[in-house]
Amino acid sequence: MTIEQDALQLSGDEMRTLGYRMVDMLIGHVEGLHDAPIGRKAGRGELEALLREPVPDAPGDPVALLERLDRDVLSNMLHVDHPRFFSFVPGPNNFVSVIADALTAGFNSFAGTWFAGSGPAQIELVVVEWLRGICGLPETAGGLFVSGGSMANLTALAVARKAVLADRIDGAVAYTSDQTHSSVKRALRVLGFAADQVRVLPCDDDFHLPLEALGQAVAADRAAGLTPFCIIANAGTTNTGAVDPLPALSRLCKAQGMWLHADGAYGAPAVLSDAGRPLLDGMGAVDSLSLDPHKWLFQPYETGCVLVRDRTLLRDTFQVMPEYLRDTQGGSEEVNFGNYGVQLTRSFRAVKLWMSLQTFGLDAFRAAIGRGIALAELAEAELRAGAPEWEVVTPARLGVVTFRYRAAGMADDQVDLFQSRMVEEMMTDGYALATSTVLKGRPALRLCTINPRTRDDEIRETVRRLAAMGAALAATWPPAPAP
Numbered sequence: 184m185t186i187e188q189d190a191l192q193l194s195g196d197e198m199r200t201l202g203y204r205m206v207d208m209l210i211g212h213v214e215g216l217h218d219a220p221i222g223r224k225a226g227r228g229e230l231e232a233l234l235r236e237p238v239p240d241a242p243g244d245p246v247a248l249l250e251r252l253d254r255d256v257l258s259n260m261l262h263v264d265h266p267r268f269f270s271f272v273p274g275p276n277n278f279v280s281v282i283a284d285a286l287t288a289g290f291n292s293f294a295g296t297w298f299a300g301s302g303p304a305q306i307e308l309v310v311v312e313w314l315r316g317i318c319g320l321p322e323t324a325g326g327l328f329v330s331g332g333s334m335a336n337l338t339a340l341a342v343a344r345k346a347v348l349a350d351r352i353d354g355a356v357a358y359t360s361d362q363t364h365s366s367v368k369r370a371l372r373v374l375g376f377a378a379d380q381v382r383v384l385p386c387d388d389d390f391h392l393p394l395e396a397l398g399q400a401v402a403a404d405r406a407a408g409l410t411p412f413c414i415i416a417n418a419g420t421t422n423t424g425a426v427d428p429l430p431a432l433s434r435l436c437k438a439q440g441m442w443l444h445a446d447g448a449y450g451a452p453a454v455l456s457d458a459g460r461p462l463l464d465g466m467g468a469v470d471s472l473s474l475d476p477h478k479w480l481f482q483p484y485e486t487g488c489v490l491v492r493d494r495t496l497l498r499d500t501f502q503v504m505p506e507y508l509r510d511t512q513g514g515s516e517e518v519n520f521g522n523y524g525v526q527l528t529r530s531f532r533a534v535k536l537w538m539s540l541q542t543f544g545l546d547a548f549r550a551a552i553g554r555g556i557a558l559a560e561l562a563e564a565e566l567r568a569g570a571p572e573w574e575v576v577t578p579a580r581l582g583v584v585t586f587r588y589r590a591a592g593m594a595d596d597q598v599d600l601f602q603s604r605m606v607e608e609m610m611t612d613g614y615a616l617a618t619s620t621v622l623k624g625r626p627a628l629r630l631c632t633i634n635p636r637t638r639d640d641e642i643r644e645t646v647r648r649l650a651a652m653g654a655a656l657a658a659t660w661p662p663a664p665a666p
């Protein structure tokens with residue numbers, strides 16, 4: 184295949200060859216996942232040798248490049264969509280959304296203004312409205328699609344800063360627990376809050392934001408002449424799936440004139456399942472909510488979403504109208520999503536969720552989310568019925584279970600080291616991957632089971648292999664010091 188020297192253009196036949204090859208590659212990937220290892224992490228030296236080169240002046244063959252990508256790049260990563268990838272938060276996307284993503288790139292749909300992208304804006308209005316209803320926020324609420332949970336948190340907290348503080352942050356204080364995602368800390372930092380303006384309260388025994396300590400902190404700050412302005416709650420923590428007491432937090436915020444933001448980037452979609460709904464009680468009472476459809480709504484990266492109870496506040500916070508966008512102003516019924524957040528040029532993210540919801544229907548999403556919750560319960564049951572060395576640290580909750588392997592007579596510091604070695608063993612084995620986290624200062628292994636394509640036997644085999652690895656490691660413990 185040759186590329187015309189005078190244009191960045193392929194012929195129709197060349198586009199078809201390349202496009203069909205890409206589709207075959209994608210389908211091969213999806214269909215081969217159960218039989219493939221979870222992926223690999225290459226060393227920097229190995230990748231430098233494979234990929235470091237000067238930028239080419241001359242054309243190359245894009246079909247050959249696809250093969251090279253497949254062999255040298257896409258194989259050197261962990262497959263977050265793999266049914267036995269239980270680390271961090273898996274990314275079990277669906278093929279319909281993948282095609283939607285390819286389409287938006289192909290049409291280069293501009294979703295920043297109504298003038299340039301009225302159709303995309305209308306779809307975004309519709310899908311945001313669906314999510315609003317699903318999450319139980321009132322009709323005054325609205326929002327927009329963003330790159331992910333981090334940007335959703337940043338966007339929501341910028342609205343809180345404007346709405347509660349009129350952007351005057353001196354003496355303002357935000358409250359959250361030590362289980363809150365790091366992106367919240369980063370968002371507050373980006374928004375200008377110094378570290379001492381953020382109270383990070385130690386969570387209670389169940390990993391929740393402790394109400395009593397929170398009330399005391401707010402009162403103490405007020406007595407000291409400071410301005411408590413915002414509580415950031417978790418609607419499902421990444422660590423353990425814990426949901427902070429949203430109804431009580433909402434009452435506290437109302438009484439104190441504070442903003443309640445809930446980070447639902449991990450857990451919010453669980454409201455769609457019978458098992459998750461009661462746990463997320465009160466989610467509709469928040470002032471703003473972060474969602475991450477690229478996690479538990481099965482979308483490709485980058486699909487995040489933020490909802491704000493009073494949607495007019497989004498425009499109050501972000502709208503700026505420069506002279507070169509005059510023609511886009513339009514009537515009030517013309518929504519310019521570029522004025523609702525940080526990004527002006529933005530891709531048509533909403534279509535991914537729109538196409539997959541239209542294709543599969545919401546019932547399929549409900550079932551898929553319910554399955555993720557049940558898989559963690561199965562894993563917990565397997566651990567409890569399995570080797571006596573297993574210690575369940577937090578029970579299955581919103582698709583997350585945490586645990587550790589404690590060989591008889593092993594000292595605490597050794598137990599901690601042991602869990603990290605278990606992760607290394609899993610990476611070497613390649614069958615499944617759980618990673619570790621730290622809970623109350625102690626390392627624990629963690630399975631996040633939101634991939635609905637995971638089979639029951641894969642959960643059982645994962646726990647069985649983990650136990651075998653634990654026994655083998657314990658037999659040769661402590662490990663020989665590195666040479």
Ligand SMILES: *Cc1c(COP(=O)(O)O)cnc(C)c1O
Nearest residue numbers: 331332333364366421446448449
């Ligand atoms: C993943 C996650 C985030 C960050 O979202 P990104 O999409 O990675 O930017 C924020 N909060 C929680 C609870 C998360 O699980």
